[in-house]
Amino acid sequence: MKTNIKLTILLLTLVFGFQNMQAQQLQNYYTKNKEAINVFDVVKNDVPYNGLKVKLGGAFALQWQALNHSNDLNNLIDLGNDFNLPTANMTIDAQLADGLRVKLDLYLASNHHHETWVKGGYLQMDKLDFISPGFLQNFMKYATIKIGQMENNYGDAHFRRSDNASAFLNPFIGNYLMDGFVTEIGAELYYLRNNFIFMGGFSNGKLNQSVVDAEATSSAIIGKLGYDKQINNNTRFRLTGSMYYSPKLKSVYLYSGDRTGSRFYNVIQAIGDDPDFRAGRVNPGFKNKLTSFMINSLIKYKGLEFFGTYETATGGDKSGSTETRTWNQFASDIVYRFGKTDNFYAGFKYNTASGKLSNADANKVSVNRIETGLGWYMTKNVMSKLIYVNQDYKDYPATSNFAGANFKGFAFEAVVSF
Secondary structure (H helix, E strand, O other): OHHHHHHHHHHHHHHHHOHHHHOOOOOOOOOOOHHHOOOOOOOOOOOOOOOOEEEEEEEEEEEEEEEEEEOOOOOEOOOOOEEOOOEEEEEEEEEEEOOEEEEEEEEEEOOOOOOOEEEEEEEEEOOOOOOOOOOOHHHHOOEEEEEEEEEOOOOOHHHHOOEOOEOOOOOOOOOOOOOOOOEEEEEEEEEEEOOEEEEEEEEOOOOOOOOOOHHHOOOEEEEEEEEEEEOOOOEEEEEEEEEEEEEEEOOOOOOOOOOOOOOOOOOOOEOOOOOOOOOOOOOOOOEEEEEEEEEEEEEEEOOEEEEEEEEEEEEEOOOOOOOEEEEEEEEEEEEEEEOOOOOEEEEEEEEEEEEOOOOOOOOOEEEEEEEEEEEEEEEOOEEEEEEEEEEEEEOOOOOOOOOOOEEEEEEEEEEEEO
């Protein structure tokens, strides 16, 4: 109890201590609230530098789940209708110099961990005046450099996913079946000009950093090219292509890099098995190497928006093998936003992924999900959403818990983000 009181006092001290700084804007920064919907990559603004500034932010999400599941083996646990463990995030951003900012992301509570732990942190450079005034200013007018352990900018879908409690930008509750999200140490260079998008970067291909057996991992190359134009007041068009490539990896983390867990708790969990905190997702289980491509499109006309994804991933079949296999993913969602300030929406999402679990298998397996949702932005920092989900597993081996598996039902989520 004393420890909890001390932590509460410390948190309140931090909040009030930063209160005056919070009122000041940071350069090239946006909060993941309603104003950040369909904001991708990085932003540039003209906020002047007035010395050191610190911003303390956070997110809180509370879910109620009413899902049923089944499979051919009839060996699954009973699921009840109740609240999941609430999740929470914290972010600390600091303006260190003109055009130089640092970010620290923390998970306070998640599906996987009840205790606080660090997601990552990175340095963002929008100017290089700390080297010398005006250094490469014509280039840096359009460029941004990010260095650190951070969320890789592979594809556009990760900008619309739920990152633990930071669920404001996801019009639904579930993330993609093949969830291309990972935090690795690396660097990224952005160049955005005349509606064209270029991003090139690299990482060390590791989720957990260690010097042990370091030679087993080589750097991964990440890239993105695209075009994003607000054609007129009513219409926006965006199209991007992204790549993640590494010819040599000890483990492939791209589809298992989210350590906070699924938003659908305990689905397809057999009696006596330990809970799978990534339940409801699909991990191809690649080893050794990986080449992934993702194409994303956003078409927005007034309150109607379409977001589409096509992804193909080819990776090593198993450790010590030179063979590869391929998984494909397709997803599309349609969202209609309405109300005086677009404070309501209705949406539908379809997502399918298919491929072989190993080259030794005769057939591919597939997983299909439909998700419909309704949402209400009570303010730009507070929202709620209600979804219905139905997910099927096809052609899994008869001895697998996923043979003939299905889960479906309703889930409600309330989110605060500031």
